[in-house]
Amino acid sequence: MHQQFLQQTIELAVNNVAEGGGPFAAILVKEQQIIAVGVNKVTANHDPTAHAEIQAIRIACQLLKNFELTEYTLYSSCEPCPMCLGAIYWARLAAVYFACGRGDAAQAGFDDTLIYDEIIKPPAQRIIEMRQIQLADAVSPFQAWNKLESKIRY
Amino acid sequence: MHQQFLQQTIELAVNNVAEGGGPFAAILVKEQQIIAVGVNKVTANHDPTAHAEIQAIRIACQLLKNFELTEYTLYSSCEPCPMCLGAIYWARLAAVYFACGRGDAAQAGFDDTLIYDEIIKPPAQRIIEMRQIQLADAVSPFQAWNKLESKIRY
Numbered sequence: 001m002h003q004q005f006l007q008q009t010i011e012l013a014v015n016n017v018a019e020g021g022g023p024f025a026a027i028l029v030k031e032q033q034i035i036a037v038g039v040n041k042v043t044a045n046h047d048p049t050a051h052a053e054i055q056a057i058r059i060a061c062q063l064l065k066n067f068e069l070t071e072y073t074l075y076s077s078c079e080p081c082p083m084c085l086g087a088i089y090w091a092r093l094a095a096v097y098f099a100c101g102r103g104d105a106a107q108a109g110f111d112d113t114l115i116y117d118e119i120i121k122p123p124a125q126r127i128i129e130m131r132q133i134q135l136a137d138a139v140s141p142f143q144a145w146n147k148l149e150s151k152i153r154y
Numbered sequence: 155m156h157q158q159f160l161q162q163t164i165e166l167a168v169n170n171v172a173e174g175g176g177p178f179a180a181i182l183v184k185e186q187q188i189i190a191v192g193v194n195k196v197t198a199n200h201d202p203t204a205h206a207e208i209q210a211i212r213i214a215c216q217l218l219k220n221f222e223l224t225e226y227t228l229y230s231s232c233e234p235c236p237m238c239l240g241a242i243y244w245a246r247l248a249a250v251y252f253a254c255g256r257g258d259a260a261q262a263g264f265d266d267t268l269i270y271d272e273i274i275k276p277p278a279q280r281i282i283e284m285r286q287i288q289l290a291d292a293v294s295p296f297q298a299w300n301k302l303e304s305k306i307r308y
Contacts, residue, residue: 002287013295017302023295043306048221048244049208058201067202077295079286082273083244086237088282089269090202095283099292108296109307115243119236120274128242129249132233133156138253141167141177141231142262148171152197153263 002075005029006099009077012039013052020044023108026052026076028060028069035072036060052076053084057091067154068092078105081112082119090154156229159183160253163231166193167206174198177262180206180230182214182223182247189226190214206230207238211245221308222246232259235266236273244308 005027012025022040029035038055042048053076060069069091074080078100080088088096106113123130145151159181166179176194183189192209196202207230214223223245228234232254234242242250260267277284299305 003289006287006289006292010289010291010294014298017295017298017305020304020306022308023299025295042221042244042308046215046219046221047212048215048223048246048308049203049212049241054203058203061200061202065200067196067200069202077292079277081240081244083237083240085273086235086240086269087203089265089272090196090235090237092202093282095285096277097285097287099287099289100296101286104293104296108299111243115240116273118243119239119270123233123250128247131249131251132255133160133251133253135157135160135164135253137164138160138231139258140164141171141179142254142258144168144171145177145262150174151171152174154176154196154202 001032002097005034005075006077006097009052009075010099012037013077016040016052022052024052024077026056026074028056028072028074030072035063049083051081051084053080054087057087057093061091070094073097078102079112081105081110082115155186156251159188159229160231160251163206163229164253166191167231170194170206176206178206178231180210180228182210182226182228184226189217203237205235205238207234208241211241211247215245224248227251232256233266235259235264236269 016039024040036059038052041050076098170193178194190213195204230252
């Protein structure tokens with residue numbers, strides 16, 4: 001069953017290339033039913049976050065009007081990049097299965113491996129300049145959040 | 155100057171809590187001009203990827219009709235989570251400055267630290283079931299991509 005859904009992501013990814021998109025696709029499934037399909041739309045949508053996995057998650061969340069997908073399984077044509085991996089945790093998916101690995105993506109010119117390497121470095125050692133700057137009231141948003149009784153936790 | 159923009163993100167984040175959103179905000183700046191403001195819209199938009207940084211990146215990319223923001227600096231009320239860090243690399247931002255650290259976010263109940271811990275583990279050891287499944291034609295999307303002369307690289 002896993003192989004069948006993954007096979008579909010491969011076909012969707014090949015088709016997406018023919019349509020001018022990136023070589024990635026993903027499917028969200030619950031109880032063997034597909035709820036959402038995502039293909040890479042970075043260039044078409046002018047959106048660097050429009051990876052297949054994130055597209056599938058956003059589409060499913062819109063359909064369900066929920067910001068969590070705790071009972072859904074993601075099938076992806078390729079191992080999720082760190083951005084998509086983060087999205088998978090925030091969406092609290094049940095499981096993720098993928099066909100290609102990050103090494104295959106790197107060979108095709110996609111920088112997933114670079115980002116995996118960067119993420120574990122302290123901010124100051126990364127290739128993009130990153131720095132924490134002290135502000136007296138930096139935690140005031142969290143203080144406001146903690147005080148608010150009506151908040152919707154996520 | 156960095157402090158001034160960060161101070162704005164703190165005020166935006168406090169306001170966003172009052173409006174029912176999460177305690178985070180971000181601003182994208184080029185040559186001291188703000189091009190986009192993002193606030194956390196996870197619950198309001200039913201979108202687990204609608205973090206402040208990603209909102210700002212998406213808004214700026216829509217305005218510029220570009221999937222890259224190579225000359226832009228991001229100011230964020232908090233250290234970006236791994237998902238947003240990935241988005242920052244894909245958008246190829248010039249620099250990132252932030253006020254709170256990931257520890258402050260964790261104290262307020264946001265799982266950034268958990269995701270940072272998970273991302274460095276091999277997929278099989280993560281708390282969400284993740285597994286690569288071999289398929290005979292798994293790399294066919296990349297083969298199609300490599301062959302396509304008209305592709306828009308990203």
